[in-house]
Amino acid sequence: MESYINIVKLCVGAESLEDLRDWQAAPRARGPDGLPRHVTRMHPRREEALLSGGSLYWVIRGVILVRQRVLRLDPVQGQDGIVRCGIVLDPDLVRTRPQPRRPFQGWRYLAPADAPEDLPDDAGGDDLPPALAAALAEIGVR
Template identity: 60%
Template sequence: MDKFVNLVKLSVGSESVDTLIDWQATRAAQSEDALPRHVTRMWPKREPEILQGGSIYWVIKGAIQCRQRILRLDEVIGVDGIRRCAIVLEPAVIRTETALRRPFQGWRYLKPEDSPADLRDQRIDDDSLPIELATALAEIGVR
């Protein structure tokens, strides 16, 4: 498989994976072809690696909780005339193991080997743990 890299980004304002999904369903969060997107000021320097299979891992309430595959990067010019990068995403949101992250600005690169694992299929329909409990378990290395 080709070498790829992921991004990790805070989902500011999201209370849960479900609120992220709800936001992405709004027209304001979509590209012209109705795919979810996230607009950011900076253009990733490692674009070729991202587009070879990378995902964006979303940090919600201090922990990575899900990811989405990155489909493409689109140029967006704001009303202020500034060029921005729209990270266009696959609509499917894949829940992941909880992985703690301290607050940061912008996005960071995330190596595949450092990325949290996707939840196994049989765990997808399990009742979600409260984020506080999931975070506590992640802190002690149980989850």
């Protein structure tokens, strides 16, 4: 049995890694503790495994490009009175090897064996368009 599990989520509206950085820098994307969080309707059933070292892998324009470690899950009550799940994230964005991903709704679990590797800090390539990064990954260049 795996000791942890990850989740993968579409980064809707983001065209690049820089868009994600900008969005998470905005006060509306941060919780009361100042940490970035993503509010989702569903609460992960595999909470214990997720909080045992799991990350949220972001899909930007059809490609997993980055991950953030999940720190905790907070209840977040909306103005409509509905309690949702606030996925509290480590502010560090860890770039990964590009991995193409088909569109899906919500989030999905991602086994550690299926997750893309982290890129070294000196890998560069922040400015590659996601489609080009995906094409290079598919032919084994990145």
